[in-house]
Amino acid sequence: MNKEQKLITNEVVKEKLATIYRDEGRRIYATLIRSLGDFELAEEALHDAFSAALSKWQSQGIPEKPANWLVSTGRFQAIDQLRRQHRHREIVAQLANESSTKVEISDEFALSNSVDDELISDDQLRLIFTCCHPAIDIKVQVALTLREVCGLTTQEIASAFLTSASTMAQRIVRGKQKIRDANIPFQLPSTEQLHSRVDAVLSVIYLVYNEGYSASFGDSVTRTELTVEAIRLARLLQSLVADTEITGLLALMLLNGSRHNARTNKDGDIIILAEQDRSLWDQALIQEGIALVQSATAKSEYGFYTIQAAIAAVHAQASDANNTDWEQILAWYSLLLHVAPSPVIELNRTVAVAMHHGPEAALVLVEQLLQQKVMQKYHLCYATYAEFLTRVGRKKEARAALEHALTLTKQIPEQRILKRKLAAL
Known part of the structure; x- marks a missing residue:
């Protein structure tokens, strides 16, 4: 294998590991916690396993079941660490027994099948x-x-x-x-406790x-x-x-x-619900x-999540924003506020109020929400406020609200849409 071929192989392995870490890293970590019984030890084992994979997969190939290989390797690495430190001898004996120590770490494909x-x-x-x-x-x-x-x-x-x-x-x-x-166990609770x-x-x-x-x-x-x-x-x-x-x-x-x-x-910019294709x-x-x-609303009792799903279902069945049943959405939001009072839910409800009763009625509600300290830190409250101010022609105040919203959001696409709205004013 020449240097150029090895470099390509290295890149392939790095890309594969990055994908696994993004898509399965937390699942592998959870398995290591269950196996090792310790958060810090599991986190260290996770990183050790990925480091081992980076060197071994380049020379020996990517295993058929990469996640299983990483779990087994991480567990073996943790057991070795515990042995070296001469501590937790009972845990070491138990883990060694569970891990079938006859399997060598160098045998990637055996390791990949040693985890269920x-x-x-x-x-x-x-x-x-x-x-x-x-x-x-x-x-x-x-x-x-x-x-x-x-x-x-x-x-x-x-x-x-x-x-x-x-x-x-x-x-x-x-x-x-x-x-x-x-000493809370890492396991599913009994049926009664679920x-x-x-x-x-x-x-x-x-x-x-x-x-x-x-x-x-x-x-x-x-x-x-x-x-x-x-x-x-x-x-x-x-x-x-x-x-x-x-x-x-x-x-x-x-x-x-x-x-x-x-x-x-295509540029990653946000398209608001009313303008979506x-x-x-x-x-x-x-x-x-x-x-x-x-199915859920047919039951005698339902709550927070089901009500929100019912609101989403009304949106999903509408041909466009103007033909949405805003009266029904408003009724669902009123029920949601009764079930789970929250200033964020109140803010979301103002959109339905604006569509059903007009922006003036919604503006009063948002101004009341902005009296709460928690909403003074919430960028969407100021963005919503700016939207209603714009609709009633108070553009100078709308610009000020948008500028303040910009200082509160850390998501770049949200910053772009706020800047576009500012430019439009």
Whole structure:
């Protein structure tokens, strides 16, 4: 193999590892946590495994099951580290027994088959339920799961909760300490316990999807790997637990996801709902989502996620913005506010108010929302305010609101659309 050929091979391996890390890295990490029983040790094992792959795959080829190879290699590396440090002897003996130590690390293709595919598939859900254990404070549960299971950064999680990164970092540390000190097992709860933890798990999946649907930071509007993972986890959860809100959340994600191809143009710029080419919407996802909404709303009780899915279903069935049943959407939003009072939901409701009753009525509501400190940090509140100000002809104030919104958003496509609106004024 000459130098040029080796360089090409190196690039192929690097590209493959980057793809695996993006698409399967958190699943591999979750499996290592279950296997090793320790967050820090699992994280170090994950990085060791990818480092080993970078050197070995270049000379020996990419295994048939790369994720399995990485899990096995990471676990072997961790066991070796524990042995070298002469600690946790009982854990070492147990892990060595489970890992079939007759397999050598150099045998990539044997390693790739030494881990059960189904176990890896379910390990993220196991870890979510561990992080959502009732012994852990609910605020800590969600933050810890988003960080450890889904790989969101502390800043991204803080943005989702409209709080500071330092506050969120403290929650995550407390969560890890609680799992360690209380010896909380990395496993799915019993059937009886599953229902008591579903709400927290749904919160996590919902926030993961939201971050994927509209990224808090960066050059892209969406993070597809997060939306795909959230839908996968919801389907898996639905197979384990009969719960109306699981159905509602899955429907919501499918209906919102159906608009993916119409949400941005070729340059990655945002296209708002009213201006989207609805022929690009995924009709298969829409039909599946609507069927799930009908199933969920047929039940005697449903809540937060199902109501949002019902709103998304009304949008999905409309030919355009003007022919949308805004009265029905307004009614659903009023019910949603009753079920889960929130200033963000109030803000979303103002759009329906503007379409049904006119921008003047919506403007009053947004001005009231801007009296709340939490909304003074939310760029979409100022962007919405600017939209209604523009509609009633108050352009100078609209410009000021857009300029302030620009200072609050860290997503580049959102910055571009705000700048275009400013230019239009």
